Amino acid sequence: MNRKTLVLAAAMGLLAPVLAACGDTEGGGGDGDAIVVGTTDRFTASEEEGLAPLDPAYAYDVGTWNILRQTVQTLMVQPRGDGEPVPDAAESCTFTDAGNERYSCTLRDGLKFASGDPVTAADVKFSIDRARSIKADSGVFALLSTVDTVETQGDREVIFHLKVADATFPYKLSTPVAGIVNPDNYDKGKLREGFEVDGSGPYTLKSEVEDGALVRATYTRNASYKGALKVNNEQVEMVSFESADAMGDALEKADIDVMTRSMSPEQIRKLGNAADGPIDLVESPGLEIRYLAFNTDATTVKDKAVRQAMAQLINRSELIGNVYGSQAEPLFSLVPAGVTGHSNAFFNKYGDPDTAKARELLEEAGVETPVKLTLHYTTDHYGPATKVEFEQLSKQLNDSGLFQTDIKGAPWATFRPAGQKGQYDVYGMGWFPDFPDADAFIAPFLAEDNFLNSPYTNTEIQEDLIPESRRQADRLSASDSLTEIQDIVAAEVPVLPLWQGKQYVAARDDITGTAYAVNSSATLQLWELGRGVSG
Structure with missing residues (x-):
């Protein structure tokens, strides 16, 4: 194992980090200069995306x-x-x-x-x-x-x-x-616009805004905080970068101390292969998933045979190998590996990629080929490799002769509302779970008032299987209903899971607490960071 890479392993079905290399210790100094964290997340307040x-x-x-x-x-x-x-x-x-x-x-x-x-x-x-x-x-x-x-x-x-x-x-x-908010600062019937936040959490927030976008967030330790979390620093600044390359340059120059999402595959490979140097890379299992979403009312994909044919054609291993390498794994269900209740429903249904079987699905449904589709993706939300990923997806579908696809990108501020409004027939999305349970990968997509605002509805899932799974305090006991839900999704393909990603944090080697800076649900835990001894 590379000395400069800290690998956090999964154990007993839980994605629990364990210390496996140098460059990280518990605790932290709790004093010194502010720790500066970089991100490529963009935060805007606009009429289109929400104020x-x-x-x-x-x-x-x-x-x-x-x-x-x-x-x-x-x-x-x-x-x-x-x-x-x-x-x-x-x-x-x-x-x-x-x-x-x-x-x-x-x-x-x-x-x-x-x-x-x-x-x-x-x-x-x-x-x-x-x-x-x-x-x-x-x-x-x-x-x-x-x-x-x-x-x-x-x-x-x-x-x-x-x-x-x-x-x-x-x-x-x-x-x-x-989250608990103060009625003095939040109107009961109206959203609070802008970038101010007031609460009782571990930090207070000061926002630096330019042209309607949050460019720097300064977190200062909240002396009034009482809770379960141990805060290991006095102040953290989070800076939003326009690109992963710009964020990486800032880390190299020590303008920032920590680099979080989203790094490019090239940056991760470079840092992982570096035997020495002032920067440590932390790798951990993750529950991030990527998938294709469908507007099942759209003429092009309304016939489930079209969606099934795409499920039969896409080669996840080839896609990952060409774009992400060892940084991701094929995903054959909405529920990722490592979560109780996971099944390989799509592999069980479709097996290995097979053009002949895909053609048969389309022919039996009377679908004319090639099926013409545009695959939509966001240019600035899931990392710099997203465009390359969609080029590979388009190529796989087109090479079958059964599809004629092109791709089109849009910034998240435009992309997200368009998807919710049904303006895209097929579009690529990522998901970071609300919490580490199978329900957090099922209900947001399939329950009433779902996250995607999808027209797809399955009464059995909504009225029987989801409630049945929620009755089980022992989550292993919910596996039967969870498996049945995943089987229905594989058969009807309202969404098409693609891959499950690992998580990475890169930090200057005097920064401590990086092993716990991000949990499996991609929650950033800034309170874990501190300053220690370089080496």
Whole structure:
């Protein structure tokens, strides 16, 4: 193993990091200059994309959630190394009935917002009810869809009455949509526009904005924070770069200390092969997935035989080998490997790529060939290799003689709303799970009010199988219903999974805590970073 590469391995089905090389220690100095972190995530407030990117009732992508996780506290939080969520703003939380339909939390004593105002049970109720009632078009409110009513008893107890059993509810209370906000700063019926955030999390935020875009976020340790997280630094600055190359140059020059998403495959290979030098690369298992989404009402792909033929043709191993190398693995289900309930449903259904079988599917359905399609992708959200990936996908489909495809890219600010509005027949998306459970890879795509705003509906999945899986507190016991859902998706192909990615962080070698800086759900945990001894 390369001395300068820290590899974090998965164990016992959980994506838990373990220390395997030098360049990282627990803790951190907690003092010194601000740690500067680079990202290629772009944060904009526009009429097209939404004017309230950092409102917990609206935000629903990994970049904005990573800002909120530093600043807006939740009742529960994902622990270091993943696993089941633990209390954060809460002192304790538990189901109080045998059917997983009543969930009670007691707040920590003396909890305060960064402003100094006390955090009460009424503030928790306000925050949850606000997100549910606003119903932002991002679809994030669907995470709270099982909530019926929220009750308070005194200043510290909150009771959630659920419509149906939901064993995943503690996970949902660890997501930013359940972030606790101050009613003095957030209107009950209106989103908060711009880049201001107020909460009781580990940091306060100061935003530097240029031309409607957040270019630098300064996180300062919140002295009022009381929770489960140990904060190992006083200040972190996050800088948004226009390209991975620009971010990499800044790390080389020591203008930044840490480089996060999204690095290019070339940068990762170069850093991984470097035997010595001042920069360490951290590799860990991840739950990021990439997939093709379909507007199943569109004329070109309405016939499921077209979607099935694409599933029969695409060679995932060849795609990954030509673009990402060892940085990704083929994915044959919406639920990735490493998550309880995963099955290889698409491989079980289609096996190896086969042009003859794809032709047979189209002929039996009476579909004329070649099928003409445009494959849409985003130019600035999933990393610099996305265009090359779509060139490879287009080539594979065209080489079969059954399809005639081209590709078209658009910036995320345009791409995301267009996909939600059904303007693309086929388009490429990525997904970072809301929490590390199979439900977080199924419900956002297949439940009512789904993230994609997809016209595809399967009554059995929505009314029977998803509720059935949520009744099982032991997630292994939910495997039968989860497997059936994955089999239906493979047969009807409303989405087509492509690959599952690993995660990478690159840092100057005097930075500590990098082994836990990003968890398996791509949550950025800035509180883990500190400064230590170079070497």
